[in-house]
Amino acid sequence: MNKRQKKKFIKKWLIKEGHSIDGCLYCVDCGNKLDFNSKWQMAYQACDSTCYGKAVGVYYGY
């Protein structure tokens, strides 16, 4: 499976499993589209550590 096929496969899987309605994942805090090539973004479902922190309640007043 090449990179492009893998991306397609992941998108299909996300829709099938009900994780996403359009095959894209979005940041849990700000709603930005996430990059399938970023392992960090895929693991935490946030665009960066600030958003992740806000989503889990680590940062206050940011």
Ligand SMILES: [Zn+2]
């Ligand atoms: Zn974000």
